[in-house]
Amino acid sequence: MRINSREYFIHDLRYIIRSANEKDAKDLSEVRVQIDGETENLDRESGEAYIDESGFKQIIKDDTESVNNLFLVAEVNGKIVGFSRCEGNKLKRTSHKVEFGVCVLKEFWGYSIGQSLLKESIHWADSNGIKKITLSVLETNNKAITLYQKYGFEVEGLLKKDKVLSDGNYYNTILMGRFNE
Incomplete structure (x- = not known):
């Protein structure tokens, strides 16, 4: 599905949140690899589960055609600096829900880009x-947990010792959900 573009201006940074289009595929492939290497908050390390330009074109095409999927990008001066996806499915028993994921280049942390992607996704879902x-x-991602709680997400479960990070220690993954009645 697609949304209307929206412009934001925070801390002297102007950015646009918009639906991804197929022209974004090459940039998304490169940005994803970079973001994965900048934080351990995501599932992948840099280059893992690599998606090339044609792979992103297919994801964007599928998400645009699906009523249960939404692929958004954050753009600064024509450059993609982050993105989010809501991915649903066609199974009748679970067609009422989507899974949300978000990532932003480290250079652009602190400008509420992740929050803006979340707000747009929630608005789309509710509408x-x-x-x-x-x-x-x-x-360990307390900033994200606090943000999600601010927008009505609740802890639904815990996956114990779900990820091993560079320090060799195991960490839990928190499962959260937001229900729109």
Whole structure:
């Protein structure tokens, strides 16, 4: 599905949140690899589960055609600096929900880009009959957990010792959900 573009201006930075289009595929492939290497809050390390330009073109095409999917990008001066996806499915028993994921280049942390992507995704879900948004977050990512709680997400579960990070220690993944009645 697609949304209307929206412009934001925070801390002297102007950015646009908009639906991804196929022209974004090459940039998304490169940005994803970079973001994965900048934080351990995500599931992948840099280059893991690599998606090339044609892979992103297919994801964007599928998400645009699906009423239960939304692929958004954050753009600064024509450059993609982050993105988010809401991914649903066609199974009748779970068609009421989507899974949300978000990532932003480290250079652009602190400008509420992740929050803006989340707000746009929530608005889309609430406006399109999506009843539940789920997500997973590393237990040490307190800033993200606080943000999700601010927007009505609740802890639904815990995956114990779910990820091993560069320090060799195991960390829990928190499962969160937001239900729109």
